[in-house]
Ligand SMILES: Nc1ncnc2c1ncn2[C@@H]1O[C@H](COP(=O)(O)OP(=O)(O)OP(=O)(O)O)[C@@H](O)[C@H]1O
């Protein structure tokens with residue numbers, strides 16, 4: 001009985017008793033969730049366009065952040081470093097297309113998946129070689145990101161919003177929205193969806209697979225850079241950041257590998273669910289909960305909606 | 319056979335020629351030393367029993383397959399190698415034997431995708447979606463609506479194509495190819511699996527495209543009646559080899575063709 005009480009009654013009593021804490025937890029979950037959405041979006045874009053599950057997405061976050069901070073350490077002004085990093089992410093996209101995707105075209109998906117492992121280790125080695133392996137501090141203030149917190153009174157208590165979190169949420173939302181609009185509404189977006197639906201039909205109308213691949217890998221690179229800045233600003237820039245990619249997996253399970261809205265909604269659900277779960281059920285379930293809770297949330301959701309959030313089926317490549 | 323424009327097509331200039339093309343997949347020889355040409359403005363049928371190499375030939379023409387031997391000359395330019403993108407850019411459009419549509423999109427978006435190479439504005443404008451890109455989008459929409467009217471598929475333009483019956487899917491696929499405003503249209507069994515009424519509609523569309531837009535058409539078809547009605551000239555393949563070439567009346571009389579269709583061993 002006691003355990004049932006602790007699992008099903010007590011957490012809700014706590015929520016009711018301290019609404020300020022509840023709102024604070026919701027907010028923290030939302031911030032994390034938006035970042036999860038962003039990183040899941042990187043996966044979705046690449047998966048849609050090439051059917052490849054990009055194992056390197058996590059390391060791209062680290063690589064982008066490391067390049068940015070590393071350049072700044074070498075005396076490059078912050079905004080210039082940002083511009084150069086964007087350029088490097090573009091070159092990375094071109095390189096991946098020319099050296100990895102093009103030679104492997106028509107190979108089974110598993111081969112491409114393995115190739116992204118190779119890319120992961122290349123980026124780790126290359127990043128360490130140039131910028132060293134030590135953790136670095138994100139140049140958040142130099143990039144004009146705000147510091148400090150806004151506190152406001154709520155239901156007899158305080159809710160505290162870190163300004164950097166507010167900025168992260170806004171920037172990530174803008175990025176997610178513009179990518180979503182770009183891929184839903186423009187010619188390039190139509191081409192991307194075409195490629196996702198049928199390679200041969202896309203080729204027959206003159207869509208260039210190569211061009212689409214460069215665009216999606218570049219978009220995934222930009223997403224990685226944004227994630228690296230935001231996430232790096234909350235902790236530090238090191239290869240440990242790579243684990244954020246693991247957070248995207250439950251988001252993808254939930255939202256579907258090919259759905260942009262799925263990635264957005266899935267990220268927020270996982271982020272909020274995770275923080276709420278950690279805060280209210282954490283004491284009952286013990287520590288370490290944050291490593292697996294996201295997966296449980298995704299699986300529970302799938303029990304009720306087996307087709308995933310938006311019901312788009314996983315598309316077979318032909 | 320189509321009498322009226324028969325004579326001038328016979329004298330017409332060559333749009334595409336295939337010379338000594340051979341294609342094999344590992345041990346399987348799909349095409350062996352086939353040569354023929356397609357003249358500007360004609361409807362050229364490619365016929366033959368199952369596995370004759372008809373689809374493979376279309377795949378070679380639009381750059382999906384690279385032949386091991388042979389030369390293909392399109393619009394006077396010979397080439398050893400061509401990618402599908404180059405073929406599309408050069409004015410070759412096609413449909414597929416087993417409909418290949420963008421299943422997640424509406425009929426309209428599918429046909430719109432056929433305009434890909436006609437849209438030239440850069441990414442930046444695409445992103446902003448107004449200014450020139452918007453004007454361009456409107457212009458392309460206009461052309462696409464014309465095609466939709468032509469194919470009489472107004473009611474289904476907003477329907478995701480996966481939900482359409484097979485006959486209409488084939489029509490949408492033709493629309494997508496037409497949206498490319500091709501000089502050469504490759505149709506791989508456009509009437510397969512259709513009922514008589516649908517076949518008649520499709521035949522009408524093919525003739526209209528050929529007559530009104532002057533589009534040259536290469537047509538793979540099993541229905542001999544359709545081939546007789548539509549085509550100016552017919553090339554017959556069997557086991558990857560060309561066994562006959564001529565007007566429909568000529569090839570129907572050809573003993574090798576009759577044998578091939580009756581399954582006589584050779
Ligand atoms: N991608 C491929 N890989 C291996 N073999 C192939 C491939 N495409 C075609 N073939 C083989 O080449 C030969 C010719 O096939 P093709 O599809 O061109 O015939 P077809 O004339 O279009 O037949 P159908 O009337 O059945 O469509 C067949 O033996 C086929 O098995």
Ligand SMILES: [Mg+2]
Pocket residue numbers: 372373374415
């Ligand atoms: Mg065929």
